[in-house]
Amino acid sequence: MYNDLLEQVELKRKEMLPSQIIAAIPCIIGLVALVINPFAGIFFFIIGVALVLAWAYPASKRYKLFYKETIVNRLFSETFGQVNYIPEAGFSKEMISQTGFMMMGNRYHSEDMISGTYKDIPFKRSDVLIQDHRSNGKSSYTVTYFRGRWITLKYNKRFHTDLQLIQSGFGYTRKKSSFFTRKEDRRHKVEFENEAFNRMFNCYCQSDQEAFYLITPSIMEGIMKYVSISDGKIMLGFKDDVCHIAIENGKDSMEPSVFSSVTYEGDVLPLKTEINAICDFVNLLNLDRDIFMQ
Numbered sequence: 001m002y003n004d005l006l007e008q009v010e011l012k013r014k015e016m017l018p019s020q021i022i023a024a025i026p027c028i029i030g031l032v033a034l035v036i037n038p039f040a041g042i043f044f045f046i047i048g049v050a051l052v053l054a055w056a057y058p059a060s061k062r063y064k065l066f067y068k069e070t071i072v073n074r075l076f077s078e079t080f081g082q083v084n085y086i087p088e089a090g091f092s093k094e095m096i097s098q099t100g101f102m103m104m105g106n107r108y109h110s111e112d113m114i115s116g117t118y119k120d121i122p123f124k125r126s127d128v129l130i131q132d133h134r135s136n137g138k139s140s141y142t143v144t145y146f147r148g149r150w151i152t153l154k155y156n157k158r159f160h161t162d163l164q165l166i167q168s169g170f171g172y173t174r175k176k177s178s179f180f181t182r183k184e185d186r187r188h189k190v191e192f193e194n195e196a197f198n199r200m201f202n203c204y205c206q207s208d209q210e211a212f213y214l215i216t217p218s219i220m221e222g223i224m225k226y227v228s229i230s231d232g233k234i235m236l237g238f239k240d241d242v243c244h245i246a247i248e249n250g251k252d253s254m255e256p257s258v259f260s261s262v263t264y265e266g267d268v269l270p271l272k273t274e275i276n277a278i279c280d281f282v283n284l285l286n287l288d289r290d291i292f293m294q
Contacts (some may be wrong), residue, residue, distance in 0.1 A: 002264060005053045006263065006267070006268070009256075011031075011065075016258065017057045020259070024050065024056075026047040027052070028046030029044045030042065030044035031045065045207075068112070071267060071271070073160075076238060077270065080117065085113070091110045091124070093110075096128065100120075100162065100185070101244060103145050104130060105131050105143070105145050107129075108131075112126055112131070112252070118278060118279055121153055123152065123282070125151045126149070127253055130146040131144050131145060148232050148246065148247055148253075149232075150254055151283060153278075153282060155241055155243065157241060158241040163214060165203050166201060166204070168202070168232065171234045184251050184253075187204040188206075190203050190204070191203070191256075192220065193217075194217060197223070218261055223236070226277070229248060229273075231273070232248050232249030233245045233248045234248070
């Protein structure tokens with residue numbers, strides 16, 4: 001079904017590949033030559049960098065854009081109809097920060113924004129990278145707080161309290177459970193009757209009643225089922241009129257490799273898995289049920 005598309009993209013990749021190889025050669029020669037003849041090493045390295053900036057990088061960028069327009073946009077449109085895909089756009093740092101669900105660090109990047117609707121529920125998804133970089137003048141280090149997909153599902157009812165589900169192993173969250181958090185913003189830990197779910201997730205909420213109202217036994221079972229097939233740790237957060245789903249898989253989901261062939265298993269199938277995740281969460285959370293309606 002997708003053979004023609006894959007062949008088109010693979011042809012573009014092969015057209016782009018020589019630029020990457022040719023630009024890399026003087027860079028490698030320059031690095032090796034630095035040990036023997038620093039001046040020659042610097043000369044070759046400068047040539048390599050110039051080729052990268054003037055030829056290899058623009059060629060790679062054009063290929064990735066073609067890949068996204070041809071494969072990514074096609075797959076999302078097949079499922080959701082009209083979608084708006086802006087590869088260079090993403091969630092703002094302020095939006096993620098204002099959820100109060102994540103530590104934010106001092107470095108942030110987001111791209112590959114896709115928005116659409118499923119069963120009349122508006123959704124957005126974007127790749128997000130959150131890091132904290134520190135330097136003391138002699139050494140520096142960077143800690144990655146989050147790298148993966150962030151999905152939002154907007155429902156029709158605005159809730160007055162926050163709720164956060166954090167899978168074990170999902171780090172660098174803000175739980176807002178400290179005594180030093182303002183009382184009106186503070187969350188506390190709550191457990192459910194499902195012990196397996198409690199072992200898998202920590203739940204922090206501002207209202208036990210609303211937590212039990214939202215996270216029903218069937219929803220717990222559905223979330224645990226999704227975890228079993230997910231490619232990363234997940235966090236769910238309910239705030240205002242939005243359900244936030246963060247999937248930390250340590251990669252940019254829509255960035256194709258310039259050196260690997262385009263295949264159904266390596267490119268189409270992961271995208272279909274992400275598309276199914278959006279549908280599954282809308283269906284699982286029953287976002288069109290009465291409690292989510294005005």
